[in-house]
Amino acid sequence: MDKPETGEKRALIDKLKAMAISPSCCPELQKATLSYLSAVAFEQVAVKSFLASLNEALDLSQQTLIEKVRDMAVTPTCCPVLRHAAKTYLSALTAEKNAAQNLLKELESDISDINHLVAFSHSDRAVQKFGAERAKIFAANADALKASGAKYCNCFACTTAREVLAEKDVLLD
Amino acid sequence: MNKHTLIEKLKAMAASPSASDPVKQAVKVYLAALAVEQVAVNNLIAVLEDNVVDVDELLLEVEHDFDHLVKHFGVEGAKIFAENARALKAAGAKYCNCMACTVALEILDNKDVLRG
Numbered sequence: 001m002d003k004p005e006t007g008e009k010r011a012l013i014d015k016l017k018a019m020a021i022s023p024s025c026c027p028e029l030q031k032a033t034l035s036y037l038s039a040v041a042f043e044q045v046a047v048k049s050f051l052a053s054l055n056e057a058l059d060l061s062q063q064t065l066i067e068k069v070r071d072m073a074v075t076p077t078c079c080p081v082l083r084h085a086a087k088t089y090l091s092a093l094t095a096e097k098n099a100a101q102n103l104l105k106e107l108e109s110d111i112s113d114i115n116h117l118v119a120f121s122h123s124d125r126a127v128q129k130f131g132a133e134r135a136k137i138f139a140a141n142a143d144a145l146k147a148s149g150a151k152y153c154n155c156f157a158c159t160t161a162r163e164v165l166a167e168k169d170v171l172l173d
Numbered sequence: 174m175n176k177h178t179l180i181e182k183l184k185a186m187a188a189s190p191s192a193s194d195p196v197k198q199a200v201k202v203y204l205a206a207l208a209v210e211q212v213a214v215n216n217l218i219a220v221l222e223d224n225v226v227d228v229d230e231l232l233l234e235v236e237h238d239f240d241h242l243v244k245h246f247g248v249e250g251a252k253i254f255a256e257n258a259r260a261l262k263a264a265g266a267k268y269c270n271c272m273a274c275t276v277a278l279e280i281l282d283n284k285d286v287l288r289g
Binding site: 060061062065066068069071072075077078079081082085086088089091092093095096098099100102103106107110155156157158160161163164167170171 | 174175176179182183185186189191192193195196199200202203205206207209210212213214216217220221223224271272273274276277279280282283286287289
């Protein structure tokens with residue numbers, strides 16, 4: 001049996017399509033080709049749907065496993081020690097997710113946008129924090145960053161915070 | 174990016190001079206909660222491993238502790254339990270097929286997913 005979506009098969013299918021719409025193709029051949037092409041399309045949809053359901057059946061994601069732990073803890077055959085371990089795990093998990101949410105909120109509120117950075121770099125607070133000379137360098141860097149079209153501060157903490165926020169589902173899932 | 178990489182990034186960020194105190198604190202709290210969760214998940218896995226009943230243990234209970242089964246499930250229930258245990262052994266099963274053991278085995282087969 002041909003593997004679906006192989007390069008060779010795709011190339012042949014493209015040739016058949018071109019042939020079917022060419023003026024020199026006789027009606028019988030055109031009909032047979034179109035009938036074959038619709039069968040191929042149907043088969044490909046069926047194969048994709050089968051593979052998707054297979055993946056779903058095989059994939060015990062962390063979420064599915066957590067549901068299983070929850071279900072197991074309430075079955076009558078679950079012993080008290082196991083029930084307790086499951087409950088302890090589930091509450092530790094909740095605490096971890098709450099801490100992750102709190103951390104993500106904190107990261108969101110702490111990323112400096114470029115206008116905030118420029119304003120701060122030219123302020124007295126920057127002079128107080130870094131000294132007059134370093135504050136000047138800091139302000140020049142902030143101005144250059146803004147001129148380059150950057151939207152956010154490029155310090156290590158802000159850059160990392162944005163990287164973490166871009167992948168926040170990894171911490172929340 | 175996987176969770177491990179993100180956690181390493183968070184640790185590096187919290188140690189950087191440009192991280193604010195509230196962010197440092199939030200990272201610290203998160204890492205502590207994560208450590209507690211890891212201990213809890215390892216404990217759960219150890220308890221699951223301890224508690225899955227193999228079919229021979231099940232038969233031992235049927236043969237030597239039937240009264241206990243009767244106390245637990247009633248006479249009829251204990252009989253069904255015994256029949257089930259013998260049928261399992263005859264079918265070549267290795268473990269008890271109750272809901273808790275079945276789910277425990279599924280979880281143990283995927284324990285690394287749970288560990289994250």
